[in-house]
Amino acid sequence: MKSIHIDLGKDSYDIHIENGLLDRAGEYVRNLTKSQTLAVISDTTVDGLYGDRLEQALRKEHYNVRRIVFPAGEKYKCAETLLQLYQELSDAGITRSDYIITFGGGVVGDLGGFAAATFLRGVPFIQIPTTIIAQVDSSVGGKVGIDLPSGKNQAGSFYQPKGVLIDPELLRTLPLRFIHDGMGEVIKYGCIHDEELFALLEALDDETISGHWEDIIGRCCEAKGRIVERDVLDLGERMLLNFGHTIGHAIERCYGYGYYTHGEGVAAGMAMLTGVTEHMGLTEAGTTERLCKVLRRYGLPTDVQASADDLLRYIGNDKKKRGNRMTLIILKAIGQSELLPVMADELPKYIRKGE
Numbered sequence: 506m507k508s509i510h511i512d513l514g515k516d517s518y519d520i521h522i523e524n525g526l527l528d529r530a531g532e533y534v535r536n537l538t539k540s541q542t543l544a545v546i547s548d549t550t551v552d553g554l555y556g557d558r559l560e561q562a563l564r565k566e567h568y569n570v571r572r573i574v575f576p577a578g579e580k581y582k583c584a585e586t587l588l589q590l591y592q593e594l595s596d597a598g599i600t601r602s603d604y605i606i607t608f609g610g611g612v613v614g615d616l617g618g619f620a621a622a623t624f625l626r627g628v629p630f631i632q633i634p635t636t637i638i639a640q641v642d643s644s645v646g647g648k649v650g651i652d653l654p655s656g657k658n659q660a661g662s663f664y665q666p667k668g669v670l671i672d673p674e675l676l677r678t679l680p681l682r683f684i685h686d687g688m689g690e691v692i693k694y695g696c697i698h699d700e701e702l703f704a705l706l707e708a709l710d711d712e713t714i715s716g717h718w719e720d721i722i723g724r725c726c727e728a729k730g731r732i733v734e735r736d737v738l739d740l741g742e743r744m745l746l747n748f749g750h751t752i753g754h755a756i757e758r759c760y761g762y763g764y765y766t767h768g769e770g771v772a773a774g775m776a777m778l779t780g781v782t783e784h785m786g787l788t789e790a791g792t793t794e795r796l797c798k799v800l801r802r803y804g805l806p807t808d809v810q811a812s813a814d815d816l817l818r819y820i821g822n823d824k825k826k827r828g829n830r831m832t833l834i835i836l837k838a839i840g841q842s843e844l845l846p847v848m849a850d851e852l853p854k855y856i857r858k859g860e
């Protein structure tokens with residue numbers, strides 16, 4: 506069992522990582538709140554697999570449990586589902602002294618977290634993440650929100666959970682595509698910050714990685730937590746966590762949400778940008794080859810068919826844009842990243858080498 510404290514003053518919380526934690530979730534939640542009623546927000550897949558087990562664990566602590574379930578998939582991380590959640594929270598009689606639990610992948614955490622942030626102007630919530638993306642990244646740091654037709658996560662807020670409960674054993678039922686999806690973000694952490702992690706990923710593969718989840722999750726949560734402590738509002742250092750996302754988010758939107766998973770978009774985005782910056786001499790020679798090799802090892806794309814013009818249509822909505830300036834995140838080498846300010850009209854040359 507590993508616990509990581511995230512120090513954000515009055516918004517501080519702990520992340521607990523432990524195999525089998527799901528069945529003890531009631532005890533952990535009881536340590537956080539005396540409230541009587543919990544709304545558990547989940548998607549159809551996670552509710553079907555684990556909803557009864559979580560409800561049983563929570564009822565051991567005499568909670569009233571109201572399960573709120575929406576269809577699985579990125580395309581449901583949208584305003585229509587958000588409105589349905591508000592209605593169901595209202596029907597369940599949830600008040601500000603109750604708690605919301607988001608139980609699922611990054612879609613559930615982002616959407617349910619945004620519902621928690623905004624319903625009644627804020628109901629406290631706990632994240633119980635069930636995918637790799639959610640366990641290594643999205644459940645930590647308080648970015649919650651929904652996708653809009655104009656782009657990924659275009660409506661949202663910063664709203665920290667009261668706690669994060671991670672049971673790596675839940676990953677056993679995750680389909681291979683979503684293991685690969687999560688590897689996109691894990692590889693990102695290796696790239697921006699942790700060459701040792703990157704080297705571990707080079708040595709492992711789909712078969713052997715399963716014995717390392719606790720370690721990998723702990724490493725990524727620790728790295729993200731420390732960055733968030735220093736820059737919770739994403740004004741500087743936190744932007745490093747967005748490596749690969751400028752192009753990646755545009756890919757997700759361009760093809761229609763859900764065609765490429767988030768991790769696949771980020772993977773292609775990291776490889777495409779690094780190809781450009783290495784060509785410009787900003788990145789150590791050989792970095793792109795090493796990155797692409799590890800991405801392919803975990804079934805991830807290193808480019809997509811969409812033209813630079815198609816992608817540029819959505820890149821302009823990136824949250825790192827300020828007026829006519831944009832911040833890109835680039836690698837100096839594997840394990841070393843930095844912010845690169847550019848003018849927005851220079852962006853076309855950063856999509857693909859030679860374009």
Ligand SMILES: NC(=O)c1ccc[n+]([C@@H]2O[C@H](COP(=O)([O-])OP(=O)(O)OC[C@H]3O[C@@H](n4cnc5c(N)ncnc54)[C@H](O)[C@@H]3O)[C@@H](O)[C@H]2O)c1
Nearest residue numbers: 550577610611612613635636638642643648675678679767
């Ligand atoms: N807030 C943040 O900081 C942050 C960070 C990274 C990603 N994200 C967001 O997270 C989302 C992607 O998250 P995701 O990849 O977890 O997607 P997801 O939530 O759609 O989950 C992927 C699929 O796996 C299923 N699933 C979940 N847990 C399972 C389990 N244990 N066993 C079997 N199936 C399971 C889900 O039902 C879904 O079909 C994107 O919207 C992305 O923008 C947010």
Ligand SMILES: O=C(O)C(=O)C[C@@H](O)[C@H](O)[C@H](O)COP(=O)(O)O
Nearest residue numbers: 642646648657658743746747750824
């Ligand atoms: O927590 C962060 O900060 C991140 O950038 C983590 C990303 O992996 C994540 O996808 C995040 O949701 C992207 O945020 P956005 O501000 O670019 O929408």
Ligand SMILES: [Zn+2]
Nearest residue numbers: 690750767771
């Ligand atoms: Zn991401």
